[in-house]
Amino acid sequence: MRIALRRRLAGLAIAGFVVGLTGLGASIPGAGAAGLVTLNAAGATFPYPLYSRWFAEYNRLHPDVRINYQSIGSGGGIAQVQKGTVDFGASDAPLSDQQLAAMGRPIVLIPTVAGAIAMTYNLPGVQTGIRLTSENVVDIYMGRTTKWSDAAIAANNAGTPLPDLAITVVHRSDGSGTTFHFTSFLSEVSKDWADKVGRGTAVEWPAGIGGKGNEGVAGAVKETPGAIGYVELAYVVQNRLAYAVVKNRAGQWVAPSLSSTTAAAAGGAQKMVQTNDVRVSIAYAPGPNVYPIAGFTYLLVPQNQTDEVKGKALAQFLWWAIHDGEKDAPQLLYAPIPGSVVSIDERILKTITFQGSALLASLAGR
Amino acid sequence: MLRSLNVGGRGGAVIPPAALVRRHRAWTDTAFRVVLTAMALLVVVVVVWMLVQLVAAAMPAIKRFGAAFLWTRRWDPVHDVFGSLTFAYGTVASSLLALLLAVPVSLGAAVYLVEIAPPAVSTALSFVIELLASIPSVILGLWGIFVMAPWLRRVVEPALASVFGWLPLFSGPTYGIGLLAGGVILAIMLLPIVSSVSREVIRAVPQSQREAAYALGATRWEMIRRAVLPYGRTGLIGAVILGLGRALGETMAVTMVIGNRPQISASLFQPAYTIAAALANEFSEATTDIYISALIELAAVLFVISLLVNAVARWLVWRVGAAPRGAL
Numbered sequence: 001m002r003i004a005l006r007r008r009l010a011g012l013a014i015a016g017f018v019v020g021l022t023g024l025g026a027s028i029p030g031a032g033a034a035g036l037v038t039l040n041a042a043g044a045t046f047p048y049p050l051y052s053r054w055f056a057e058y059n060r061l062h063p064d065v066r067i068n069y070q071s072i073g074s075g076g077g078i079a080q081v082q083k084g085t086v087d088f089g090a091s092d093a094p095l096s097d098q099q100l101a102a103m104g105r106p107i108v109l110i111p112t113v114a115g116a117i118a119m120t121y122n123l124p125g126v127q128t129g130i131r132l133t134s135e136n137v138v139d140i141y142m143g144r145t146t147k148w149s150d151a152a153i154a155a156n157n158a159g160t161p162l163p164d165l166a167i168t169v170v171h172r173s174d175g176s177g178t179t180f181h182f183t184s185f186l187s188e189v190s191k192d193w194a195d196k197v198g199r200g201t202a203v204e205w206p207a208g209i210g211g212k213g214n215e216g217v218a219g220a221v222k223e224t225p226g227a228i229g230y231v232e233l234a235y236v237v238q239n240r241l242a243y244a245v246v247k248n249r250a251g252q253w254v255a256p257s258l259s260s261t262t263a264a265a266a267g268g269a270q271k272m273v274q275t276n277d278v279r280v281s282i283a284y285a286p287g288p289n290v291y292p293i294a295g296f297t298y299l300l301v302p303q304n305q306t307d308e309v310k311g312k313a314l315a316q317f318l319w320w321a322i323h324d325g326e327k328d329a330p331q332l333l334y335a336p337i338p339g340s341v342v343s344i345d346e347r348i349l350k351t352i353t354f355q356g357s358a359l360l361a362s363l364a365g366r
Numbered sequence: 367m368l369r370s371l372n373v374g375g376r377g378g379a380v381i382p383p384a385a386l387v388r389r390h391r392a393w394t395d396t397a398f399r400v401v402l403t404a405m406a407l408l409v410v411v412v413v414v415w416m417l418v419q420l421v422a423a424a425m426p427a428i429k430r431f432g433a434a435f436l437w438t439r440r441w442d443p444v445h446d447v448f449g450s451l452t453f454a455y456g457t458v459a460s461s462l463l464a465l466l467l468a469v470p471v472s473l474g475a476a477v478y479l480v481e482i483a484p485p486a487v488s489t490a491l492s493f494v495i496e497l498l499a500s501i502p503s504v505i506l507g508l509w510g511i512f513v514m515a516p517w518l519r520r521v522v523e524p525a526l527a528s529v530f531g532w533l534p535l536f537s538g539p540t541y542g543i544g545l546l547a548g549g550v551i552l553a554i555m556l557l558p559i560v561s562s563v564s565r566e567v568i569r570a571v572p573q574s575q576r577e578a579a580y581a582l583g584a585t586r587w588e589m590i591r592r593a594v595l596p597y598g599r600t601g602l603i604g605a606v607i608l609g610l611g612r613a614l615g616e617t618m619a620v621t622m623v624i625g626n627r628p629q630i631s632a633s634l635f636q637p638a639y640t641i642a643a644a645l646a647n648e649f650s651e652a653t654t655d656i657y658i659s660a661l662i663e664l665a666a667v668l669f670v671i672s673l674l675v676n677a678v679a680r681w682l683v684w685r686v687g688a689a690p691r692g693a694l
Contacts, residue, residue, distance in 0.1 A: 045650075073650025075658070091653075099653065168541060173626030173643070175443075175651025198444035201651040209543055209637040210626030211511075212647060219511040219622075220543055224519070 035064070037313040042070040043077020043090030046177045046232070047113060047297045050332050051090065054325045058317055065313045074177060074201065081107065081300050087314055089300035092177020093201055094279035106303040108348050109278050110318060111296035111341055113326070113334040114268075116233040116261040117182050119244040119293070122221050123148060123163060128242040131156040131253055134284060134292055137246070138190040140167055140228060143207030148226060156247075163226075170220045170229035173210025175201040181295030182230045185283035189292075230293070233261070234333035248292045249284055260291035261335035268296065269340035278344065294335070305354045315352050315359040322346070417669060424663035426656055435663060441628045441644075443652070448660035450667045452628035456545070456638035457671060460620065461613035463549030463634070468556040469606055475557075476564035477590055492565065499558035507622030510551045515542035515623055518550070523635055534632035541625065546634040548624035552616060556609040563608060567601030568594055600687045607679035614672055617642040641668040 048071035055067040069090075070076075077089035082103050094109055119132060132140075136153055139145040145152060149164045172179045180201045187194035197203050211217035217229040218241060228244075233256050236243050245253045254260050267285035272278050284292045301318065305311025322345045326336040337345070350360050421428070427435065431448060438449020475495065479488045519542030530536040571594050579593035595602070617640075625637020626647060641664050652658045 075652045076650055078653055079658075093653065102655075166539060168539075173621065173639075174647040175649075177651070200444040201653065202443045202648050204440065204442035204444065204447075205627070208627070209541060210639075210647075211543075212621050212626065212643075215508075216511065216622055219508070220515075223512060223516045224541060224543070 037065050037309055039065070039067045039087045039310060039314055039317070040085075041067060041077075041088045041090065042072050042080045042086045043300070044074045044092045044177055044297055045071040046092050046115060047090060047334065050113060050325075050329055050334050053328050053332065054321055057325070057328065058320060061320075062313075062317075065317060067317065073175070075175065077300065081302070084302075087310060088302070090298065091300055092295070092297045093180040094296070094298055095300070108301050108303050108351065110299045110301060110322070110345050110348055111265075111268075111278055111337060112299055112321065113329050113337060114261050114265040114282065114294055114296050115177070115181065115334060116256045116258075116264075116291050117178055117185075117230050117293040117295075118233050118236040118241075118256040119228060119246065120218065120221055120231055120236055120241040121228040121244060122223075122225055122242070123165065124225050126160055126162065126242075129245050129255070130160055130162075131247065132244045133247040134185070134189040134249075137293075138186050138193055141169055141171070141186060141205070141207065142190075142193065143169065165226035168220075168224050168227040169205075169208025170211055170217050170224075170227050171205050171208050172214075172217055172230075173212050174216075176213075177201065177295070177297060178214070178230065178232055179203070181283060182293060184281045184295060185293045188281060188284035233257075237333055246292055248290050249286045250288050250290065252288065254289060254291045256291050256293070258330050258333065258335045260289055261294045262338055263287060264290045264292070264294040265296065265335060265341055266338040269338060269344060272341070272344055278348070296337075301352060303352055305352060305359060308354045308359075311352065311354045312359050315349055318349050318352075319346075319360060322349075417666070420662055420666040420669060424659055424666050427659035427663040430656060431660070431663075435660075436667070439628070439630065443648070443654075443657050446654070446656050448657075448663075450641070450664050452630055453639050453641045453644050453664060454667055454671065455630045456548075456624065456628070457614060457640040457642070457668065459638065460545060460548040460552055460624065460640055461610055463545065464552030464556055464613045465606065465610055467549060467553035468560055468609060471553075472557050472560035472605075472609075473564055473602070475561045476568055477594075479561075479565050480568045481586070481590055481594070492562070495558050495561055497558075498554070499562075503555065503616065503619040504622075506551060506555065507619035510547060510619060510623035511543070514550065515547050518542045518547055522546075527635075535634055538631075538633040538635050540635050541637065543623055543625045543637060544635050545624060545631075545638040548620045548638065548640070549634070551619045551623050552613045555616060555619060556613055559612055560605050560609040563605035564598075564602055567598040567605060570601070571597045600683050603679070603683050603686060607676070607683075610675055610679075611672065614668070614675065615642055617646045621646055641665070641671075 048069070051069055055069060059066055074091040074093060077091050078095065078099065080086040081089035095107070100107060119137065121130065123130070132153065133156060136145065139152065146167055147164060148162045148167055154162055180199060183197065183199040183203050186197070187199045197206060209220060211220040211229065214231045214235040217231050218235060218239060221227040221229040222241075231241070235241070236256070243256060245255045248254050264282045264285045264287075267287040267290055268280050268282035271280040278298070282294050282296060285294075299318070301314065305314070322337070322342050326342070329336040350358055352359050427448065431438070435448065435450055437451050438447070439451050440447045440449050441452065442448070475491075479492055483491065519540050523540035523542070523546065526536045527540065575593045575597050576589055579589040584592065620640055621643035624640060624643060626639050626643060627637035628639045628644070629636065631638070645661060645665055649661055652661055
């Protein structure tokens, strides 16, 4: 599965590169005449390390296109797109119908990469890899399971001596895409959670203490025996934190990893096709080897561009990003989107227009 | 200016009369006065403008939640239910706790530096205390998470619980992170401000006050308590108020250790939340209009709390200043 996926990705990337080159050839006369094209963008902080690599890389390949990105947070990104002060935005949470309507013009959402959220914990004498069912996680965050020795947790960890410690729940205190994805997962698993708490970049937590940022959550967990918290996968890997293996919808125990996250994203692609909407949740997605706590991050692009040169540069950059750019993702611990999502993105990019005509028309022959 | 100088007469002997009647000097005087007045007014304008902007941006939330915003305890961005009470409580409680911890220490340090320490020690210690003020608050916050909070959890909180556990103030589970941790970290941040201002105030107390106290047979303690502190009390209250202002608005270090849970709990061990921390935490990812508006209303509440604190402080300084000074 993993190898096959990689091959597919590699194939796609090569195809994308070729297409990118053709695109480049087509764009030089237009862009060259207008000189330097500067695109301004703002939004989510979670994908910022990847995006900034993309912008630098793209600028190296296309010295006439420069992209400035301000990682001011998803909320800020959405507001800037709404005001029209940036050429595109970025958000970890997909926009609701209401938010899209408030934009005043059609905005397309483009899923770029997927992120996974790991459950990290601090149990003296217990190694990484304790097993938690999705229901365990819900009950812990609801404040219903309060002891590590609780039968519901012990049932799946027969070989592990779980201490009789009180569980200290730790969550993010700052509004974040990580929280959005995590609460989406809890809402998908539990109707109770969906009704009482819901999903959002910040929610009214039934239990626990709040840490600021991944470092705040990890710090609080690290210093409090019995604590459990949720942090981005990259953070767990880089800091070698203990993480839980979570039972997915198919009943498998899956560790958070890039491949299990991409598998979740592939599950999401099916839903996207069914619903004809990219705003699907890949939290608790069905399918084998799927890590259940994951989510997409999105770029927000106005569908009808008002400046032909800028619009063209933007559309070509996006095309490059979802093909070539994806290759940079694993190195920075983001899960690349699977081929099925790439082709959905391609379809969306082809709907970006200037005065009614598609900006990527030259590429549409694929 | 000219007139006031003539009427006051006090400086007349120092400034040559010829200078006062020179026309161009009068013109520059006017310009000088206008510029200074403009600068002073600018501060007022900025403050008023900020308040106006805050209220304007908070209008949707004010209209939707009304006065209930002030006593609602819930903060639920998913269901758009917002109230400021828990945040206002956390702000005031953590600041007062910080003052309670920092003022005695700062005053003691200031008195020691001026009255007791040999000059060399005083210079060195003052330097170290002022160094404390230059530590970025995010560093203090990280130190709070990794060093102070575990120490509170392992040592201080269990000790407090075992002695005063019967008080609700020291009951419940100990996390390390919580209102107490917020108060302690704030106290550390207030220390350099309150102690260096107090030190200058105490240093400014005339030597004659001290000598008079000694002449009446006072011990050093009596001299400090009855001659120095009462003489400088206006300034000392000012020092405390400066510290309180810092405490109310401090964000980064507090948010890292206070636990960021909007609740009102009797126990100091429980997490709490301050307004400044909530703003720093939630503003960047607040996506709906009513959510942003509610956050801005929260900022307006903080603004009003600061205004009230300053008004009370003015009143205190005025009252103390009006009272007869010192026992001597």
